[in-house]
Amino acid sequence: GQNIDQPTEMTATEGAIVQINCTYQTSGFNGLFWYQQHAGEAPTFLSYNVLDGLEEKGRFSSFLSRSKGYSYLLLKELQMKDSASYLCAVRGSYSGAGSYQLTFGKGTKLSVIP
Amino acid sequence: DADVTQTPRNRITKTGKRIMLECSQTKGHDRMYWYRQDPGLGLRLIYYSFDVKDINKGEISDGYSVSRQAQAKFSLSLESAIPNQTALYFCATSSSQSGSVQTQYFGPGTRLLVL
Numbered sequence: 716g717q718n719i720d721q722p723t724e725m726t727a728t729e730g731a732i733v734q735i736n737c738t739y740q741t742s743g744f745n746g747l748f749w750y751q752q753h754a755g756e757a758p759t760f761l762s763y764n765v766l767d768g769l770e771e772k773g774r775f776s777s778f779l780s781r782s783k784g785y786s787y788l789l790l791k792e793l794q795m796k797d798s799a800s801y802l803c804a805v806r807g808s809y810s811g812a813g814s815y816q817l818t819f820g821k822g823t824k825l826s827v828i829p
Numbered sequence: 830d831a832d833v834t835q836t837p838r839n840r841i842t843k844t845g846k847r848i849m850l851e852c853s854q855t856k857g858h859d860r861m862y863w864y865r866q867d868p869g870l871g872l873r874l875i876y877y878s879f880d881v882k883d884i885n886k887g888e889i890s891d892g893y894s895v896s897r898q899a900q901a902k903f904s905l906s907l908e909s910a911i912p913n914q915t916a917l918y919f920c921a922t923s924s925s926q927s928g929s930v931q932t933q934y935f936g937p938g939t940r941l942l943v944l
Contacts, residue, residue: 746929755940757919757937758935760933760934816877817933821870821871822871
């Protein structure tokens with residue numbers, strides 16, 4: 716089975732840095748994704764980690780430690796438009812035909828305040 | 830132009846009615862998925878399909894059925910809708926040709942209310 720934990724809500728100030736943590740216990744691991752979802756909209760892909768370490772993409776970075784079952788998403792120079800939910804998703808067990816199912820955490824709602 | 834489209838975007842129906850939610854994609858992806866999203870529960874997988882002849886149950890398939898009419902179309906049916914199927918439904922696609930990443934791309938969602 717899969718268990719993914721992330722904080723329910725966070726608040727941060729415009730221009731600051733915020734770190735959103737995700738811990739997971741899964742049967743098999745084949746990658747971790749971060750998605751951004753604005754209220755009422757579709758999730759959009761932010762980042763993917765399959766090896767330990769930091770992946771940087773502009774203001775957004777994602778870190779993975781497979782031995783600790785831990786990831787974080789780092790958002791720098793926060794903007795008001797970054798107010799959204801951030802979803803951690805783990806790809807676990809092999810499900811045939813060279814593909815794997817994604818299991819999503821419940822999401823972290825980030826509010827950016829002036 | 831939307832790569833993944835869902836129709837309808839909003840639907841109100843009554844308990845016991847049969848309804849169909851449709852998903853189309855122009856991304857050329859072979860894999861398609863249906864999820865539902867409920868407040869406090871996150872996204873949960875209902876069904877997925879790796880190609881036209883392949884259908885697989887996800888975590889919460891009871892009360893739902895699907896049809897993969899073509900590579901670009903994947904429909905979700907509620908044979909007899911019940912109030913606890915009120916949720917936001919998302920279709921997603923991915924490509925087996927995209928290497929190890931196989932990112933899933935989501936449609937805009939269908940908001941369903943069952944009275």
